[in-house]
Amino acid sequence: MTTTTNHKSKFFRKKLRKNLSYIFNLFIIVFLIGLLIFIFCQKEKNxxxxxxxxxxxxxxxxxxxxxxxxxxxxxxxxxxxxxxxxxxxxxxxxxxxxxxxxxxxxxxxxxxxxxxxxxxx
Structure with a gap:
């Protein structure tokens, strides 16, 4: 029974890591886009x-x-x-x-x- 539990646990951790990786990458992309928009909108007019x-x-x-x-x-x-x-x-x-x-x-x-x-x- 420990092998089934261990297998499920590995599968769950692997899936969790993959989902967190996607979320982290999405966060980085959204952050960079927001930063670029902020920089271009704040360009000072002289x-x-x-x-x-x-x-x-x-x-x-x-x-x-x-x-x-x-x-x-x-x-x-x-x-x-x-x-x-x-x-x-x-x-x-x-x-x-x-x-x-x-x-x-x-x-x-x-x-x-x-x-x-x-x-x-």
């Missing part, structure tokens, strides 16, 4: 804006940690290929784009937003 003088007007550039992420040398949304007439206009649109980026919104500009900012085109 956004800056600067005006750019171009041939026929002005534009702006937005940088994140000294890397250009947006360089806009023409007025967005309009059908013509024109730069901003003044540095003030370029910076106003750039500030709006930067505000959107800081609130995790799409940085696209609409015609209505250009009108509200009084951008001449």
């Amino acid at each position: 956004l800056n804006i600067q005006s750019i003088k171009v041939n026929h007007g002005w534009g702006y550039a937005i940088t994140n940690n000294n890397r250009i992420i947006i360089k806009q040398t023409v007025i967005p949304v309009i059908s013509e290929y024109k730069s901003f007439q003044t540095e003030k206009e370029a910076m106003a649109v750039g500030q709006l784009v930067m505000k959107k980026l800081n609130t995790n919104k799409s940085p696209t500009i609409t015609k209505n937003e250009l009108i509200l900012l009084k951008i001449r085109h």
